[in-house]
Amino acid sequence: MMETKPTARMEDYLESIIMLREGKEAVRVSQMSQALGVKMPSVTGALKKLSDEGLVEHQRYGRVQLTPDGEKVARDVFRRHEALRRFLEEILSVDADTAADDACKMEHVISPLTQKRLAKFIDFVLSRPNVHPYWLKMFERYVNYGEIPDECPEKCLEE
Amino acid sequence: MMETKPTARMEDYLESIIMLREGKEAVRVSQMSQALGVKMPSVTGALKKLSDEGLVEHQRYGRVQLTPDGEKVARDVFRRHEALRRFLEEILSVDADTAADDACKMEHVISPLTQKRLAKFIDFVLSRPNVHPYWLKMFERYVNYGEIPDECPEKCLEE
DNA sequence: ATAAAATGTTTGGAAGGACTAACTTTTCCA
DNA sequence: TGGAAAAGTTAGTCCTTCCAAACATTTTAT
Numbered sequence: 001m002m003e004t005k006p007t008a009r010m011e012d013y014l015e016s017i018i019m020l021r022e023g024k025e026a027v028r029v030s031q032m033s034q035a036l037g038v039k040m041p042s043v044t045g046a047l048k049k050l051s052d053e054g055l056v057e058h059q060r061y062g063r064v065q066l067t068p069d070g071e072k073v074a075r076d077v078f079r080r081h082e083a084l085r086r087f088l089e090e091i092l093s094v095d096a097d098t099a100a101d102d103a104c105k106m107e108h109v110i111s112p113l114t115q116k117r118l119a120k121f122i123d124f125v126l127s128r129p130n131v132h133p134y135w136l137k138m139f140e141r142y143v144n145y146g147e148i149p150d151e152c153p154e155k156c157l158e159e
Numbered sequence: 160m161m162e163t164k165p166t167a168r169m170e171d172y173l174e175s176i177i178m179l180r181e182g183k184e185a186v187r188v189s190q191m192s193q194a195l196g197v198k199m200p201s202v203t204g205a206l207k208k209l210s211d212e213g214l215v216e217h218q219r220y221g222r223v224q225l226t227p228d229g230e231k232v233a234r235d236v237f238r239r240h241e242a243l244r245r246f247l248e249e250i251l252s253v254d255a256d257t258a259a260d261d262a263c264k265m266e267h268v269i270s271p272l273t274q275k276r277l278a279k280f281i282d283f284v285l286s287r288p289n290v291h292p293y294w295l296k297m298f299e300r301y302v303n304y305g306e307i308p309d310e311c312p313e314k315c316l317e318e
Numbered sequence: 319a320t321a322a323a324a325t326g327t328t329t330g331g332a333a334g335g336a337c338t339a340a341c342t343t344t345t346c347c348a
Numbered sequence: 349t350g351g352a353a354a355a356g357t358t359a360g361t362c363c364t365t366c367c368a369a370a371c372a373t374t375t376t377a378t
Binding site: 009010038045049060 | 334335336337342343344
Binding site for chain 4: 028029041060061062
């Protein structure tokens with residue numbers, strides 16, 4: 001039966017459904033079109049394909065829903081997306097818009113290994129409350145002034 | 160005159176020329192084909208396009224060279240590639256093959272801002288000889304055993 | 319020197335993704 | 349309740365990237 005994996009672009013369409021669903025029950029073609037920056041015919045076309053592959057349910061002029069299979073794929077993409085976004089935003093201090101944008105493009109191309117490592121890295125860095133504020137502050141300073149401290153001062157244990 | 164920016168794929172073709180050129184002077188279509196995992200006709204086609212855009216020089220059955228403009232683009236792509244590869248390999252400890260692979264796909268999609276921040280981050284982390292070995296060792300441990308130290312021990316200043 | 323092997327090119331076609339223009343449903347409100 | 353506006357779809361086209369098959373050139377080895 002050779003379940004062919006959705007393309008990167010198709011993953012985007014699936015992910016957008018999860019992201020737009022927040023709260024309300026229905027997702028509209030126009031919303032997806034807006035969110036993905038494509039025109040509505042592109043969405044209709046994508047939904048047809050995804051529907052054929054059993055990943056979404058969609059009837060003409062009707063609502064869009066994920067099937068259980070589609071839900072799985074979408075969640076997975078979303079998870080990758082979040083890991084990248086957090087890294088960019090919380091560690092590299094990239095602004096929210098750029099972070100979301102870059103994450104959206106990177107999420108499709110990272111290997112499972114890199115994905116796992118990155119998630120661990122984020123946990124590692126952000127889970128050390130005694131260290132990371134200092135750490136990130138130093139990085140911030142470095143970004144702005146090019147100043148690299150060579151030692152680990154006492155501050156390390158404070159705040 | 161609207162210099163249209165090369166597509167991600169075209170950037171790959173350009174970058175492969177720099178990477179294959181190492182040492183020898185000539186780059187062959189067959190090498191590019193091999194390196195990029197595409198058949199030769201694809202390379203010929205790409206070279207025609209790049210040639211039209213003034214980024215490479217290439218005559219039938221002859222050698223492939225970058226023009227000054229092509230050189231600039233290729234170097235830029237390569238720089239992005241290296242930043243990502245180093246991050247994956249030297250900080251996240253992803254194996255070399257996976258790192259090269261992922262970097263190759265990510266290099267096209269990161270924004271200039273993220274690129275700059277990432278480069279700074281790598282410098283920052285790797286330029287602190289008194290701290291980063293401890294740091295990376297702790298991360299290594301976390302990857303393997305899930306152990307997150309909560310404080311910054313004296314070791315921080317050693318080795 | 320010459321034929322086989324290796325290299326490279328051309329042609330034609332497929333698949334994915336996106337768009338415009340024109341058409342159809344649905345929604346909404348006067 | 350009967351259109352107009354909004355939402356959605358269809359049809360037709362374009363562009364990028366790739367490939368296989370057939371053809372052309374260069375290299376190499378005898």
